[in-house]
Amino acid sequence: MKNHRAVLLSLLAVLLVAAGCRSRTDRSEGTVLLSVSHFDGLPVGLSLHSSTATTQIGQITLRNFPKDPTGTTSDLQSIELRSYQITYRRRDTGTRVPPPSVQGIFGLVPVNGTLDLFNLPYITSDQILSQPLRDLLDRGRDSETGTAVIVLDVTLQFFGRTLSGDEVASEPATFTIEVTP
Numbered sequence: 001m002k003n004h005r006a007v008l009l010s011l012l013a014v015l016l017v018a019a020g021c022r023s024r025t026d027r028s029e030g031t032v033l034l035s036v037s038h039f040d041g042l043p044v045g046l047s048l049h050s051s052t053a054t055t056q057i058g059q060i061t062l063r064n065f066p067k068d069p070t071g072t073t074s075d076l077q078s079i080e081l082r083s084y085q086i087t088y089r090r091r092d093t094g095t096r097v098p099p100p101s102v103q104g105i106f107g108l109v110p111v112n113g114t115l116d117l118f119n120l121p122y123i124t125s126d127q128i129l130s131q132p133l134r135d136l137l138d139r140g141r142d143s144e145t146g147t148a149v150i151v152l153d154v155t156l157q158f159f160g161r162t163l164s165g166d167e168v169a170s171e172p173a174t175f176t177i178e179v180t181p
Contacts, residue, residue, distance in 0.1 A: 030067070030166035032077045032111060034158060036173040037063040045178045048128060048137050055128075056119040062158060062170070064109040076164040077111035084158045086122055091151040091176060094144045098127035098152075109160070122154050133179060140181045150179045 041058020062081075066073050083104050088097040101124055109115040127133060132142045132150055141148045154177060158170040 030162065030168055031164075032079065032162060032166075032168060033065045033067060034079055034109065034160060034168045034170040035063045035065060036156070036158070036170055037061050037114065039173070039175070042175050043122070043177055045180065046123065047180050048133065049181055055123045056121050058119065060117045060120055060156075062107075062109050062115045062117065064111050064113055066111060073111045074164075075111065076162060078113075078163050079109040079160040079168050080163065081105050081107045081109065081115070081158060081160040084120075084156055087155045087157075088127070089153040089155070091153055092145060092147070092149070094132060094142055094150065096132040096142075096144055098123070098130050098133055101126060105158075120156075122156065136179060136181045148181060152177055152179060 038061035039057065039059070040061075043054060043057070046055065047053050064077070064079050066077060083102055085100060085102050087100045090097055103121065103124075105117070105120075107115050107117065128137070132144060135141065135143045136148070136150065142150050153174050155172045155174040157172045160168050162168060
C-alpha cells in the first residue's frame with residue numbers, strides 16, 4: 001500500500017512539474033526565440049493566368065528574443081537562418097492541397113534584433129503545376145469541388161541555428177489566399 005502511494009505521489013509530482021513548463025519559453029532548450037513579428041504586402045488572392053500575379057510576400061520581419069529578458073546576452077545568441085517551410089491547408093470543402101515546400105534561405109537575426117526579408121516566395125511553380133492548382137490552370141475550376149476558387153491557408157515556419165549551435169524554429173505564421181484561374 002505504501003509503495004502504491006509513493007508511486008502515485010511521484011507521478012503527481014512529475015505531472016505538476018510538466019504542467020508548470022511553458023514549452024516556448026522553457027529555458028532548457030536554447031536561449032532565444034525566433035518570431036515572425038511583421039508582414040507587409042501579404043497577398044489576399046492569386047490569379048494564375050494574370051501576368052501581374054505575385055507569388056511573393058513583400059516584406060517579412062523576423063525578430064530574435066532572448067528567453068530570459070533580464071539575463072545577459074551574447075552575439076553567440078544570434079540566429080543564422082537556414083530554411084523556411086511552406087505548407088498549405090484548404091479552407092473550403094476541398095481536400096487536395098499543393099505539396100509543401102522547403103526553401104533554403106540565409107541571413108543573420110541578431111539577438112534582441114530583427115531581420116527584414118523582401119519578396120519571399122510563398123508559392124512556387126511546383127505548387128502551381130500540382131493538383132489542385134493545376135486544375136485551375138487547365139480547366140478553370142477545381143475538379144474536386146467544381147468551383148473556380150480555391151481558398152488556402154498558407155503557413156510559413158522559419159528554421160535556423162544560433163551561433164552557439166542551438167537549433168531554433170519560429171512558431172508557424174499563417175495567412176489566407178484565394179486562388180483563381
